[in-house]
Amino acid sequence: MIQEQKILKYKNRIVFERIRMSSFKRIPKLYQDKEACFMFINEGEFSIRTQDEFISFDKGKGLLAKCFDYFFETNKKQRDKSDSIEVVGVLLYPIILEELFQFDIMHSSHIVDYNVRQIQVDELLSNFKDSINLLLDNPELADETLIKTKLKEFVLLMSKTVNAPSQLDFLSSMFKKNTSTFKVTILNNLYSNLSIDELAHLCGMSLSTFKRKFRETFMESPKKFIGKMKLEKASKMLVSKEYRISDVAYDCGFETISTFNRSFKSHFGKSPTEYRLMSST
Template identity: 50%
Template sequence: MAITEFKEQVLRYKDRIVFIKLSMPYFSRTLKEYAENEACFMFVNQGEVAVRGQEDYLKLNPKMGMLAKCLNYFFEPTTQAADCNNPVESIGIFLYPSLVEEIFEFDLSTSNHQSTYNLKQIPINQLLENYKASIGILLDHPELADAQIIKTKIKEFILLISKLEQAPSQLDFLAGLFKPQHSSFASTIQHNLYVNLSLEELATLCHLSLSSFKRKFQEVFDESPKKYLNRKKIERAAQLLQSQEYRISDIAFDVGFDSITTFNRNFQSIYAISPSAYRLNQNDQPLT
């Protein structure tokens, strides 16, 4: 995990983490790896963090939390958060089928309910704010958190969030929460075209190994991933260069290159001229 000097406090139930407080002075893109039959909710106490999924890009802060199903996604620093002087502190709640079936005496297999999201922003109202504060107290004072209290707090959260989500019932809410909506391969690629994700990171979002990802990409797009992604980014950059509104360096980063040198080299390989020369040529075109 690409985090430096982070501080972690956890509460467990039957050897599984159910509550966690994480303080991160600084972090780069960090994977939340798929865990079968695990869903979670995330509060942000301080700072701001972005979350990138197959088709989702969410920004979370003290006023906006996240409900997430069991799938791969990345935590990313935002412009505001990419600074050691602006740390991120979060509180997470982890839910597991066996735990919620124990608490509610449900059989989740009896519900076919399917919710229409994988990652969802949840506004933090006063009820959720009060709940978060109570979990914070338990994390700071773990001697207070025996098994019965932990079960009670999990039940309280499920009753609260299912009510806020206007779910048909607690059973349907929980059954839907453990059924991820896997996006198509092509849709995942198109939603992440202009992001500086490595091929390994794109493969992770698609829940594939790197070798399987490359084979699938060639099948779907009839082109290697590196060639296709570079071409699409440069084509988008060429569109943006037709306007004087954006600096060339900003365009390079906006279309997903991590350095202006790499951008210039890729642009020249496709258009045979530099981005600045391309912009000048476009501005010299006669009006029609």
Template identity: 55%
Template sequence: MVFIKLSMPHFDRTLKQYVEDEACFMFVNRGEVSIRSQEDYITLNRNKGLLAKCLNYFFEPSEDQSKCDDGIESVGIFLYPSLVEEVFEFDISKSNYSLDFNLKQIEIDRLLENYRESINILLDNPELADVHMIKTKLKEFVLLMTKSQQAPSQLDFLAALFKPNEVAFKSTIRHNLYANLSLDELAALCHLSTSSFKRKFKEVFNDSPKKYITKKKVEKAAELLKANDLRISDIAYDVGFDSLATFNRNFISLYGKSPSEYRLS
């Protein structure tokens, strides 16, 4: 599969599972969606696309729910080493070029907008999409991306797409502390099984994931209670608690008083 169009109604956080040696680009035709990875949290809509290397990341509903009332329609372009080596007659192992990102938000300029429309026509009229046409459109896409990312050559751009940047374990945790992720989801972002994630977490932070993350969320909430006039319920959700009751219980456990009492004191 090189080009695909997907329509999604309302959805919860959904994992884009790691596939070895697969890179992709995503256009959003309708609606808005957020993407969460090890170090990134970006928003996509009709004006912004996604260039992604091969790694785990999550699709999440937009924070502005009004932009998702009709669901989401997206177009994906998938790249694989064996495919690009066949189409371009490249040996991507010959390039050591790298790109300093795993996910990147791409502005949809006039060239990409016209390209998107041409792919929509092919997807809506599959009888037009013979092998020659698909290869031609794939070459056009790689040329557009090579120029927009200012890569030295198409070979260098393609080779770099299949080299994910390593992200430190601590950095992944730090960037996702307040995201209301389950342990299974955090483990997925770290490309670890849940059991391996727990062991790694204990080694790095000398505490269990649940205790450490809960404490950090409560400490962040205490800062917000002192620093502004946000409603307590808003603060609870902002730091990643899924219910006000759970937040209150953990806050009292750490500080010996309720959030409202803490704010007054």
């Protein structure tokens, strides 16, 4: 999937990187050491799925994210526009930040109401990205002093971009995750095509813990409850001729039309087409 990757390290941790990868449907955010991050989107489009949001990002935008579980996703329209995605990333580790700034990043009560935020890349940020690209292409220039300077520069720029009261407040807020309740997370992602394993990951749980919590909350297994809710939504949509059957299938979170047809007929005893015709008489 990764076509090209260039990195710069500080204290044996990747702090700047440029990654080009082929298009994908869905991948989880993977962590090295509980880092927050910022990404410049150089090429391609994708979306971020969190516990309570689904945000799209395209070329030229920036992505600021706390350290938490989420997915990168693309749909067919996004993949058709570009068969690859390239980002330049800045990775922020608490242990490195505290060394650079000589303060405890938890010594601030500042909080923000987002886990992921889309950032408009202005001229200052664009110039910063160009300087990181230069170093990634010429790593022999990037000694430890220069890397420390660029990290400090980024923190200053981003603190001003998000209007944080101070650099300490900005950094502290990036490691205070906003959480949704288990029930809200499930209901927010009910009609996605997330697998049970992926839903568990989004909730930050092991599969066994997730299944136990799900049954306690909804009194049914995840497969049974989610399947039932998708089919009930589909049956309501089929009453209207406004939606094509393929649109109903994808809007309700089915991977393929054949899977939708099979599940629908098993539950209602009629195919989606037959159900629609019966509902219109």
